[in-house]
Amino acid sequence: MKVELVDYDKIEKIVKAARVSHGSESDGMGPSDKSLLRKLIQLRHESVFEHCAYTFKIEGVSRALLQELVRHRIASYTVRSTRFTLKDIVKNKDIEKAEDLSDFKKIVERYCVVPDLPEEALNEFYTCTAVCLKNVYKFISEYKLPNDIVKYLLPESFKTELMMSINVRSFRNFLQLRASKKALWEIRALALEMYKVIPENHHILYEDLNLPQSE
Numbered sequence: 561m562k563v564e565l566v567d568y569d570k571i572e573k574i575v576k577a578a579r580v581s582h583g584s585e586s587d588g589m590g591p592s593d594k595s596l597l598r599k600l601i602q603l604r605h606e607s608v609f610e611h612c613a614y615t616f617k618i619e620g621v622s623r624a625l626l627q628e629l630v631r632h633r634i635a636s637y638t639v640r641s642t643r644f645t646l647k648d649i650v651k652n653k654d655i656e657k658a659e660d661l662s663d664f665k666k667i668v669e670r671y672c673v674v675p676d677l678p679e680e681a682l683n684e685f686y687t688c689t690a691v692c693l694k695n696v697y698k699f700i701s702e703y704k705l706p707n708d709i710v711k712y713l714l715p716e717s718f719k720t721e722l723m724m725s726i727n728v729r730s731f732r733n734f735l736q737l738r739a740s741k742k743a744l745w746e747i748r749a750l751a752l753e754m755y756k757v758i759p760e761n762h763h764i765l766y767e768d769l770n771l772p773q774s775e
Contacts, residue, residue, distance in 0.1 A: 561673075561749060562619040565757040566723070569612040571597075571765070574728065577608040594764060601768055609728035609765070616724045616754055622673040624716040625746045632734050635726040642711040645720070646700060655697045664690035672717040673746060689715050728765055739771055 575586050575593045578600060586593055600608065621629075630637055649655060655667050664686040668674065672689055674682075692715045699710045726734065731754075737743065738751035755771055 561621055561746075561753065563750065563753040563757055564617040564619075565614060566617050567615040568759065568762075569614075571612060571759075571762055573611045574600075574608050574765075577611045578605075581608065589761070597764055598767075601765070606729045606732070609732070610730075611727075613725055613727040614731065614754075614758060616726075616757070617721070618724060618750065618754075619721040620673070620719050621721070621750060622717045622746060623714065623720055625673075625744065625750065626720055626722070627716075628738075628744055628747045629724070629750075632726070632730065634730040635724055635734075637722055637724050639722040640720050642714070642720075643707040646696065646707045646710060649693065649696055650700050652697075655693055656701075658690055658694065661686060667693055668717075671719055672715060673719055674717070675745070689717060728762075732766060732769070735766060735769055735771060739769070 572586070572589065575589065575596065578596055579586055582596075600606065626639065649671070652667070654663070658664055658667055661683055668686050668689045671693060674685070677685055692713060696710055696713050699705045699713060700707070735751055735755060738747050739755070740748070743751070752772065755766065
């Protein structure tokens with residue numbers, strides 16, 4: 561998994577919006593502005609947070625995670641097309657030639673997210689997932705079926721990438737739900753990674769969530 565912060569709005573936009581509402585003056589992110597931000601969070605006056613947003617590039621996450629992620633509707637997503645992703649599989653002759661566990665492991669780790677499993681179950685995961693990838697290769701190269709049909713064979717662990725834009729108000733909600741230890745392990749890892757890459761001076765907007773600083 562790789563997360564890059566592509567773009568973001570300055571925290572001062574939130575302060576400026578709040579000051580317009582309150583009819584007061586900023587102190588340049590000094591004690592008064594910081595106190596104001598904490599007060600807004602405490603009182604749940606979060607509409608001004610919608611003026612500030614982040615854009616992330618996210619790579620190496622599974623289709624299973626993607627299904628969880630897009631449930632957060634107050635955000636914008638651009639996902640890599642499966643149509644173009646499958647072209648790489650067709651070019652990879654190693655998939656067709658893969659016959660044993662060692663081969664299966666190589667191709668699965670290239671194209672799929674591998675969960676933490678006991679050794680016996682992990683070996684079975686490699687085998688079953690490799691069979692899916694080999695079938696994808698076969699359906700395209702031998703049966704000449706279009707990618708839009710072949711993608712129905714893809715495992716949920718298949719890797720994808722996307723751009724995601726989300727405002728601070730929605731990102732707070734996202735972190736509350738997805739940074740929890742009860743969340744799917746992969747989306748929790750994503751949530752914490754996204755939090756890590758935002759500017760440090762933005763952490764004041766999330767300090768009430770008690771997020772781990774490193775894990």
